[in-house]
Every structure is written in structure tokens, then in C-alpha cells.
Amino acid sequence: MIEAHTGAQVRAAETPFLERGDGPALMRRAAHGLALACSRRLRERRGKVAGARVVVLAGTGNNGGDGLWAGAELARRGAAVLAVATGDRLHPEGEAALRAAGGRVLSLGGPEGAGAAGRVLAADLVVDAVLGTGARGGLRGAAAALVQEVLDGLPDGAGPEVVACDVPSGVGADTGAVHGPVLPAGTTVSFGSAKAGLLLPPGEALCGRAVTVPLGLEPALPAPALRRLEPEDVAALWPRPGAGSHKYSRGVVGVVAGSATYPGAALMCTRAAVDAGAGMVRHLGDPETRRLVCLTSPEVVASEDHPTEVHVQAWVVGPGAVGDPAQESRIDAVLTGAVPAVVDAGALGAAARAAADGALGPGKVLTPHAGELAQVLAWLAALGVLEEAPEREGVEAEPARWAAAAAAATGAVVVLKGATTVVAAPGGLLLTQADGSPWLATAGSGDTLAGVMGAVLAACAEHPDAFAAAGSWARGENRFAVAAALAVAVHGQASRLGGLGPVPPTVLAQRVRDVLRARA
Ligand SMILES: NC(=O)C1=CN([C@@H]2O[C@H](COP(=O)(O)OP(=O)(O)OC[C@H]3O[C@@H](n4cnc5c(N)ncnc54)[C@H](OP(=O)(O)O)[C@@H]3O)[C@@H](O)[C@H]2O)[C@@H](O)CC1
Ligand SMILES: Nc1ncnc2c1ncn2[C@@H]1O[C@H](COP(=O)(O)OP(=O)(O)O)[C@@H](O)[C@H]1O
Ligand SMILES: [K+]
The missing domain is CATH 3.40.50.10260 (YjeF N-terminal domain)
Incomplete structure (x- = not known):
């Protein structure tokens, strides 16, 4: 480290x-x-x-x-x-x-x-x-x-x-x-x-x-x-099953992603959660997206349930989930619930509103890129939670400052994605990772990251000391920030596996698996 x-x-x-x-x-x-x-x-x-x-x-x-x-x-x-x-x-x-x-x-x-x-x-x-x-x-x-x-x-x-x-x-x-x-x-x-x-x-x-x-x-x-975190930290901290593990004890990831307009995001996100070693992956969404998810990843259990009807250790909400009232209702339920969640893309606006109402549940990890963070900050300012909000350029000039401001204002971990990704926890903990290749800058790689992060979050959700090997600073609420940084590190390392070159997100998920096998 x-x-x-x-x-x-x-x-x-x-x-x-x-x-x-x-x-x-x-x-x-x-x-x-x-x-x-x-x-x-x-x-x-x-x-x-x-x-x-x-x-x-x-x-x-x-x-x-x-x-x-x-x-x-x-x-x-x-x-x-x-x-x-x-x-x-x-x-x-x-x-x-x-x-x-x-x-x-x-x-x-x-x-x-x-x-x-x-x-x-x-x-x-x-x-x-x-x-x-x-x-x-x-x-x-x-x-x-x-x-x-x-x-x-x-x-x-x-x-x-x-x-x-x-x-x-x-x-x-x-x-x-x-x-x-x-x-x-x-x-x-x-x-x-x-x-x-x-x-x-x-x-x-x-x-x-x-x-x-x-x-x-x-x-x-x-x-x-x-x-x-360096590669040896990933090797030491990544959650591994023990001899007595079963799929539920390893962590079930629930994914609220995709819509009739953007089904692909759900496919990439669920695939990545499977490839990152989740005990089980559930998908909630519209019938056509569910059908496609099951074809791409037969490991996934897909249904039209509401989040209150299924038991998972962590959620991933938002990728591709826009313009679909049923998905929006599921997202709201996850955001105000007590189960940890990765909150990406289309769910960020609802998270800002929930935070402003004091209704955002614990263990939430927001994953904006700089443009999305500027938007989240603008919403928070409009809702009276923040005094000022910068444009995207302002976020890019001082990313740690604004990621920390958003974390403090929402009580969530904020993962500001970029060539160097900044992870800021509400208590002040700050991590940055710069493992990825510039080829990661491609549509869908954020959906893949969300899936990987969901898998780590599910594994640590019920274990406050999951990352205690890193030190006492990594315990308790801070474990969500460590989980986020681990996912960012592995996602980045996967993009460099086998040399530099294009990494379509579908291939990236497989490489996540290869990175984890190499670090086992
Ligand atoms: N303590 C030790 O023994 C050890 C210290 N260590 C070393 O000390 C470094 C810190 O040294 P430091 O505190 O002297 O400050 P430093 O970075 O050299 O700059 C201050 C000078 O620059 C000036 N200045 C300021 N802003 C300016 C600007 N924008 N544009 C132009 N000028 C500007 C300012 O002058 P002023 O403007 O006040 O007239 C002042 O003279 C640290 O980075 C490490 O390398 C190591 O050797 C370990 C042992
Ligand atoms: N220049 C870069 N170098 C390394 N990684 C990058 C670079 N640009 C973006 N990334 C990474 O690629 C991913 C892009 O995510 P995101 O912007 O959400 O894309 P999308 O929503 O299209 O999937 C993030 O993990 C980010 O950290
Ligand atoms: K210098």
C-alpha cells in the first residue's frame, strides 16, 4: 500500500x-x-x-x-x-x-x-x-x-x-x-x-x-x-470463499440495471458481477432485458420482483435504468433501504434527492464520472445541501475536494471515476487508484466496474472487519470505501492484462476473472 x-x-x-x-x-x-x-x-x-x-x-x-x-x-x-x-x-x-x-x-x-x-x-x-x-x-x-x-x-x-x-x-x-x-x-x-x-x-x-x-x-x-492499494494489497484483501462457504454466505448481488432502451448495461453489469466471483447474482428488470440477461449469463437469476421482495447482501442500481418507471421505483426502494448499494449512472439523481431528504440509507457507494459528479453537486446545491457547485472543469481541477464534499454532503462513499479514480468516504478516508489503461475510456466499462464493485460490496456487507488485515482504518463503515477501491484496482488491472489495446467491456469482465485467478 x-x-x-x-x-x-x-x-x-x-x-x-x-x-x-x-x-x-x-x-x-x-x-x-x-x-x-x-x-x-x-x-x-x-x-x-x-x-x-x-x-x-x-x-x-x-x-x-x-x-x-x-x-x-x-x-x-x-x-x-x-x-x-x-x-x-x-x-x-x-x-x-x-x-x-x-x-x-x-x-x-x-x-x-x-x-x-x-x-x-x-x-x-x-x-x-x-x-x-x-x-x-x-x-x-x-x-x-x-x-x-x-x-x-x-x-x-x-x-x-x-x-x-x-x-x-x-x-x-x-x-x-x-x-x-x-x-x-x-x-x-x-x-x-x-x-x-x-x-x-x-x-x-x-x-x-x-x-x-x-x-x-x-x-x-x-x-x-x-x-x-497495490497489486499485493488486492491479493491480500480480495474476499475469497472458505471451505465452509456457500453461495449466500459469499454474498448475493442484486442488480437493478437496464431498460427497454438500454438493455446492454444490464448485460455487462451482471456479467461482471458473475466474473468477479459473486456468490449469486440476481437481476430485476423488464421482461426483454431479463431474457437477454439469462441468455448472456445463465448464472443470473432474473425476475420482475421489487427489491423489498428479495434478499441480497448488496445492490447495484442505475446502469441503463432510465425512462422505466418500474426501475425507478426499484431504485428508490434500494436507496432508502439499509442494504449497501453501488449507485451508478441513472440512479445518481435519485440518490442526491434522497440524501437531501435525509433518506439515503447506509452503505451507499456513488460512482459518478466528473460530468456526473458536477451534476450531483448541482442538484445538492439546488436542494440546499451544498453552498456551491462547480462546473465539470472545476471538478476536474480539484477532484479530491469535490469527491470529499459530495461524500460529506450525502453520507455516501463517492467514487469519482477517471484515469485516476478518487474514492472519498464520508468520514474523510481518501484512496486513489490509477491502475487502468486509457483504453478503458469506452462506453460500458463503467457498467462493468459497477458489477465488479457489487460483488465485493456483497462479500463485505455483513462483515465489518472484512478488510481489517489492511489496518484498523479499513474497518466498519470505511470497508465500503475499501471495497470500492479494490474493485477499481482490479477493473484497472484487467484492462492492462496481456498488454495495452482495446478492451471491450464484455472482454474486460473475463479479464477481471483472470486477474483474480492470478492474485489467488
Ligand atoms: N525542514 C527540513 O529541514 C527539510 C525540508 N525539506 C525540503 O524542504 C521543502 C520545504 O521547504 P520550505 O518550507 O522552505 O519551502 P519551499 O517549498 O522551498 O518554498 C518556499 C520558498 O519559496 C518561496 N515561494 C513560495 N511560494 C512561491 C511561489 N508561488 N513562487 C515563487 N516563490 C515562492 C518562498 O519565498 P517567499 O515567497 O516567502 O519569499 C520560500 O522561500 C520540502 O518540500 C523539502 O524539499 C527536506 O529537505 C527535508 C528536510
Ligand atoms: N483515460 C482513462 N484512463 C484510465 N481509465 C479511464 C480513463 N477514462 C475513463 N476510465 C475508466 O473507465 C471507466 C468509464 O466509466 P464511465 O464513465 O461510467 O463509462 P460508461 O458509463 O460509458 O460505462 C471508469 O472506470 C473510469 O475510471
Ligand atoms: K520541486
């Missing part, structure tokens, strides 16, 4: 070390880790460090100090290191160390400043050490202009290797928000803990591969601000 913290959390953990006078030692440790990562990149690129052209973009604070000390280490190993001072001052000890090691310093505001972009573009490696956790907003003034000039001059698919110090300058260390121009990093080396912004969209796309350098303060860190 990757655990990420905010800048403030890491600073608080550092405080006792700084009070003991260990600040310089911490910085040297951080800089050494940064220099090692740079050396690795240089060896991959050109075989050796000696003779490499390295530019350190150094800001005025400690982030710049890290970069300068790392530059000194690279200079001692034979690299030609130039520091570009982006502000009116440099970390004094870092600057002295760099100069003592033979490195040179150029001031962006000085006479040589105009040539800085050319030096950056001609470098083998650039260390981005302008802004770290102390930044307020993005790059300003000459530093912003320099980065913009470099971005404009970067040849397609080429250019220097960029290693970001702690966080790419201009990416919010806590939020992942992108403020102004940012030099996209191939590697981001963060200190003490990965910063939450590295695992949040849209900034995550600018961070490259993430490396964390331990500083020795890890035991002093509080609970992380954000978590991400």
Missing part, C-alpha cells in the same frame, strides 16, 4: 528533529536520496554520471536547498552542474556546497538569465527544486516564464530527464492541483513520505514515477491523508 501525507503532516513530524538541531542532517539525507535517483537516471540515459550536463532549478527555500546539495553530490561525481537561481536568494549552505564542489550558479534575474532556457533544454538532466511543500500557489514571474519557455522549446518525446524534488514545482503538494506552467517530471523524489498531491489528479500526470526517500521520521507520521 502506498501511504501519502500532506506537507503539513510531514512538517509536523519533522518538528522534533528540527528542534534538536537535526534540520541540516535531514536535508543532507533528502539530498543524498535525490542525488542517487538522479545518478540512476543519468546512468540509464548515458551510461555514467561523469561529464553529464545537469541544471538545478533552485528556488529560495529548503526545496532549493535540497536541489543544491544534490547538485553538489553530482558535481563531485564529475557532472557539470549549473544552478539557476529562480529567486533573489539561495539556501546559503546549499549554494556554498555546490560552489565548493565545482558547480556554478546563474541568476535568472541577472545578465545571463536570458540564456537559462537554452541551458535547460541542452541539459541531460534537470532537477526541479523551485517549490516544495512551502509553496503558495504556482511558479511566478521569471520562474514561470522560464518553465513556459522550456515547455515551448521541448522537442516531442525528447528533452532532458526531469527529476522533481519532493513535488513538481506548481503542483499542489496536498491537492494535486496544477497552478500555472509545470515542468513534467520523469521521476519525483519525495522525502519522508509521498506527498498526497503526487497521487491525485490532475497533478499526478506530471509526476512521473514516484520515489520516496526515508528520512527516519516515519514513526512520527500520523495516519496518511491518502492511500493507494
Whole structure:
């Protein structure tokens, strides 16, 4: 599991070390880790460090100090290191160390400043050490202009290797928000803990591969601000049947999906729930959709019942269920009931209304994409539950903020789908997953995800400690968020199985099965 913290959390953990006078030692440790990562990149690129052209973009604070000390280490190993001072001052000890090691310093505001972009573009490696956790907003003034000039001059698919110090300058260390121009990093080396912004969209796309350098303060860190499940977590946590299991104890998934207009959504959703290993899958819907469901997935028990007439451990409601009053009535019953449910697509509006009335039942997991979340937020604002609601672009700029706002306002887990999917629980728990291939962006892959999620939700519905192996944070109500993140992870991993290429959702469901078999 990757655990990420905010800048403030890491600073608080550092405080006792700084009070003991260990600040310089911490910085040297951080800089050494940064220099090692740079050396690795240089060896991959050109075989050796000696003779490499390295530019350190150094800001005025400690982030710049890290970069300068790392530059000194690279200079001692034979690299030609130039520091570009982006502000009116440099970390004094870092600057002295760099100069003592033979490195040179150029001031962006000085006479040589105009040539800085050319030096950056001609470098083998650039260390981005302008802004770290102390930044307020993005790059300003000459530093912003320099980065913009470099971005404009970067040849397609080429250019220097960029290693970001702690966080790419201009990416919010806590939020992942992108403020102004940012030099996209191939590697981001963060200190003490990965910063939450590295695992949040849209900034995550600018961070490259993430490396964390331990500083020795890890035991002093509080609970992380954000978590991400890795393949080994999926292997450890995915619910498995035991010798004494039967279909009901494993979890029955009820699916309220499809309509005469959109029967396909029901087929993909039920198929995915079967392939994800549900103990049993039930489908409720119109006669023609039911007939098609039974033809595609004979494992499914289809009926025209109302949700109050059948016993399931978890529901999936919404995919393709539009324009059908019988489906809408079923959805309302599920939303106000006590059984956990994945609430997707056509059911999101009803969920917002139920939440505004205080009638949304417990254990609900809403799965909007950014456009749908903007709509849900607008409904919540219109119903007086939220003060403000952004447009879709606003949601995309700060996805974690808005997913968390929707979770707090509805009391439901909110799964904001995208290249990086954000899972926010009403109690504040935050997870993000970025396992999927861009080929997932195809109609129907959300229906498949809903089915997979229904299977995990059904398995954990009656077991508050289902994911306790992950830690006490995963217990109780938080298990619904963990179930959601597990489903997102497996769905994403399935899209990459066997290489990158088109993954029609019907094939995706089969691959979910293959991922689970491989992780068994
Ligand atoms: N404590 C330690 O020993 C350790 C700390 N560590 C490292 O410290 C980093 C945090 O350092 P930090 O707190 O000095 O802040 P930092 O990110 O360098 O930026 C603040 C500077 O930038 C300026 N500035 C702010 N906003 C700006 C803007 N938009 N545009 C332009 N300038 C702006 C601001 O100046 P001001 O505007 O106030 O004049 C200030 O001088 C952290 O990320 C990690 O790398 C590690 O070495 C581990 C040990
Ligand atoms: N660029 C992308 N990279 C990776 N995954 C993506 C990307 N775009 C979308 N996805 C994933 O594809 C799925 C699309 O779901 P959704 O938008 O509900 O589609 P639909 O309703 O058509 O089935 C989600 O799981 C989402 O996370
Ligand atoms: K930086």
C-alpha cells in the first residue's frame, strides 16, 4: 500500500528533529536520496554520471536547498552542474556546497538569465527544486516564464530527464492541483513520505514515477491523508470463499440495471458481477432485458420482483435504468433501504434527492464520472445541501475536494471515476487508484466496474472487519470505501492484462476473472 501525507503532516513530524538541531542532517539525507535517483537516471540515459550536463532549478527555500546539495553530490561525481537561481536568494549552505564542489550558479534575474532556457533544454538532466511543500500557489514571474519557455522549446518525446524534488514545482503538494506552467517530471523524489498531491489528479500526470526517500521520521507520521492499494494489497484483501462457504454466505448481488432502451448495461453489469466471483447474482428488470440477461449469463437469476421482495447482501442500481418507471421505483426502494448499494449512472439523481431528504440509507457507494459528479453537486446545491457547485472543469481541477464534499454532503462513499479514480468516504478516508489503461475510456466499462464493485460490496456487507488485515482504518463503515477501491484496482488491472489495446467491456469482465485467478 502506498501511504501519502500532506506537507503539513510531514512538517509536523519533522518538528522534533528540527528542534534538536537535526534540520541540516535531514536535508543532507533528502539530498543524498535525490542525488542517487538522479545518478540512476543519468546512468540509464548515458551510461555514467561523469561529464553529464545537469541544471538545478533552485528556488529560495529548503526545496532549493535540497536541489543544491544534490547538485553538489553530482558535481563531485564529475557532472557539470549549473544552478539557476529562480529567486533573489539561495539556501546559503546549499549554494556554498555546490560552489565548493565545482558547480556554478546563474541568476535568472541577472545578465545571463536570458540564456537559462537554452541551458535547460541542452541539459541531460534537470532537477526541479523551485517549490516544495512551502509553496503558495504556482511558479511566478521569471520562474514561470522560464518553465513556459522550456515547455515551448521541448522537442516531442525528447528533452532532458526531469527529476522533481519532493513535488513538481506548481503542483499542489496536498491537492494535486496544477497552478500555472509545470515542468513534467520523469521521476519525483519525495522525502519522508509521498506527498498526497503526487497521487491525485490532475497533478499526478506530471509526476512521473514516484520515489520516496526515508528520512527516519516515519514513526512520527500520523495516519496518511491518502492511500493507494497495490497489486499485493488486492491479493491480500480480495474476499475469497472458505471451505465452509456457500453461495449466500459469499454474498448475493442484486442488480437493478437496464431498460427497454438500454438493455446492454444490464448485460455487462451482471456479467461482471458473475466474473468477479459473486456468490449469486440476481437481476430485476423488464421482461426483454431479463431474457437477454439469462441468455448472456445463465448464472443470473432474473425476475420482475421489487427489491423489498428479495434478499441480497448488496445492490447495484442505475446502469441503463432510465425512462422505466418500474426501475425507478426499484431504485428508490434500494436507496432508502439499509442494504449497501453501488449507485451508478441513472440512479445518481435519485440518490442526491434522497440524501437531501435525509433518506439515503447506509452503505451507499456513488460512482459518478466528473460530468456526473458536477451534476450531483448541482442538484445538492439546488436542494440546499451544498453552498456551491462547480462546473465539470472545476471538478476536474480539484477532484479530491469535490469527491470529499459530495461524500460529506450525502453520507455516501463517492467514487469519482477517471484515469485516476478518487474514492472519498464520508468520514474523510481518501484512496486513489490509477491502475487502468486509457483504453478503458469506452462506453460500458463503467457498467462493468459497477458489477465488479457489487460483488465485493456483497462479500463485505455483513462483515465489518472484512478488510481489517489492511489496518484498523479499513474497518466498519470505511470497508465500503475499501471495497470500492479494490474493485477499481482490479477493473484497472484487467484492462492492462496481456498488454495495452482495446478492451471491450464484455472482454474486460473475463479479464477481471483472470486477474483474480492470478492474485489467488
Ligand atoms: N525542514 C527540513 O529541514 C527539510 C525540508 N525539506 C525540503 O524542504 C521543502 C520545504 O521547504 P520550505 O518550507 O522552505 O519551502 P519551499 O517549498 O522551498 O518554498 C518556499 C520558498 O519559496 C518561496 N515561494 C513560495 N511560494 C512561491 C511561489 N508561488 N513562487 C515563487 N516563490 C515562492 C518562498 O519565498 P517567499 O515567497 O516567502 O519569499 C520560500 O522561500 C520540502 O518540500 C523539502 O524539499 C527536506 O529537505 C527535508 C528536510
Ligand atoms: N483515460 C482513462 N484512463 C484510465 N481509465 C479511464 C480513463 N477514462 C475513463 N476510465 C475508466 O473507465 C471507466 C468509464 O466509466 P464511465 O464513465 O461510467 O463509462 P460508461 O458509463 O460509458 O460505462 C471508469 O472506470 C473510469 O475510471
Ligand atoms: K520541486
